Amino acid sequence: MSAMNDSPDGLPHVKATVPVRETPLWAVLERRLFTVLDQAWREFEATYCGPDGRLTYGGRMHHRDGVDDFYEPFFNWPVLYRLGGADDLLPSAKKHWAGVTAQMTEFGFVRDEYEVGYDWFHQGESLNFFYAICAADPDDAAFRERALRFARLYSDPAQGNYDPAARIIVAPHTGSGGPRPGLGTEWIEYSARQTGMKAYGLPLDDLPGIADWEDLFSEENARRMGDAMQERLGRGDTAINLAATSLVTNAWLYDHAPEFGNWVVDYVSAWRERAAANGGLIPDNIGPSGIVGELHEGHWYGGHYGWAWPHGLHSVEAAAMIAAVNETLVTGDTAGLDLARVPLDTVVAQSVVRTDAATTGSMGWGWAQKMSVAPGVPVQLVPYRHGANGWFDLHPVPLIYPVWLWWLTSSAGDLGRLESLEKDAGFDWRETKWFQDKEEQGHEAPWVSFLLGRNPGYPEDALALALGQVAKRLALMRATPYGPPDDDIHWWQRLNPVVTEVLTQLVTGAPPALYNGGLALARVTFGDALRGRPGLPDGVAALVREADADGVCLDLVNLDALSAREVVVQAGAFAEDRIDQVTFDQAGDGYPADSHDYLIPDPEVRPVTTSIGSPRLVVSLPPLHRISMRLKITRRAQRPAHTGFAHTATQKDT
The missing domain is CATH 2.60.40 (Immunoglobulin-like)
Structure with missing residues (x-):
């Protein structure tokens, strides 16, 4: 023949x-990984799930937070199926989506199969699971109907979440219940006794008499801060809402309905125009009238999950990149990627080289542990956050974003930006670090080095790592075959034994989907x-x-x-x-x-x-x-x- x-x-x-x-050794390891993963998800299911697919949980739910944490343990199961996992993995994933949806409905957090209303930092985490099912089985009529219905919560102004005149999503907390005012009961007061938030500091830095964290031990100050958060952070549009473009783009991918494609382009364009008016840097807050800084004395920073609090670049850049990717899908044009390039270039221009990467930033300790960077090693740090006193909160450069820019364009400029970060990275880019986190990312440096011909052993090293990741999760599961201690609803995420970062890189030639609501490309x-x-x-x-x-x-x-x-x-x-x-x-x-x-x-x-x-x-x-x-x-x-x-x-x- x-x-x-x-x-x-x-x-x-x-x-x-x-x-x-x-x-080839890589081929043997890859097929071994598929085999082990298909054994591991079955054990997770048998250990922690009920007959209808829900997670076995007898605890309580608090405030508005929690929906994402029940979907997240399964988020990459359809990804594994789409890569080549077992035939029964897809129906199992659908069962768990339905079971968790019913579970959250019983708790009052979901209505008509969709989040009643919460911020898009967390909604994006919830929806990764849903998007992956849609991509894995586009012929499923029920999920197609859901995709279109969910998208219309935002593309249809009659649902109340979107104001087409101001071109804004009208609140930070939105969903099937429409816009939800404020930030919920969790932040009625913001006290220094909430020790888990101390690393992130003051949500608003312009309240008289509240200059630092210690001032929030005062009950009066804690209540004043809570009132201001409800009023100023709980209204209007915020940059993290750009993650909603994935929900609408996912619907557009079925039939290319203009109502969805036009909404994505119009909403992202509105944010790009605001960025252009701010020197190219995306602002983080839009008031109810559609004006930047309307609730923050004219400042481009200060919005919920924005530049000032709590995560800065970690959340704003993720949303900007997600939106730019979705617009690129809809239009076929990469010209809009500056929405994500400028924030990255802005913070890199403020970079410094220091030897305290593990202790200087609000999230730095985790990076240093994963990358095995010892104290005293010089590392390039960039500011993640901006407040009244300028840029602050230094962290290592998050490689996932320059990797995405280069991956989307293959341009010399985007490659040059990426390569410039290797100097003073604090670690050898060719070394495969043995760690895993819930976002299924972090090994961009050795993978990119491989694609560029500088790290030929990466496939074998990375597949050995992935098998080690599964082994650790299985050991943790077998040591704790019971529900989460102390009602810790984040517990199952740390035990999910399905690992797909390495398979996604090697099999599809792409980074995994951005965790806070990105669609998977290849x-x-x-x-x-x-x-x-x-x-x-x-x-x-x-x-x-x-x-x-x-x-x-x-x-x-x-x-x-x-x-x-x-x-x-x-x-x-x-x-x-x-x-x-x-x-x-x-x-x-x-x-x-x-x-x-x-x-x-x-x-x-x-x-x-x-x-x-x-x-x-x-x-x-x-x-x-x-x-x-x-x-x-x-x-x-x-x-x-x-x-x-x-x-x-x-x-x-x-």
């Missing part, structure tokens, strides 16, 4: 002809053409070795000794990219040679190039065969869409 023809459904078809002579995604489902077929391993402006280099290996596999290779997470050309290796004669020969021959290969002109192609992998491909890709050549793989099912080659 020739190495290139058309598959039965009309897609271009490539046949692998190179036998597996030396089994350079390539895969489907099983014989079974009509997303993900790598059993026994097949994939590795994106290079990714640049012109395309990707991809290896596929079929480790199965008996059965052939048919792999659909798709450019982009939503088939938004076009494969223009493929160059792949084709084996000549000479393998396996004569049985009288003692040597195991190394098959000769030659490159073959052919035109494609489609977002998809099918690769046939005979047993114990491999293929290396260079895919020449035009990015954002087509309108992205939720697309399944059922219609690509083919008959096995005979």
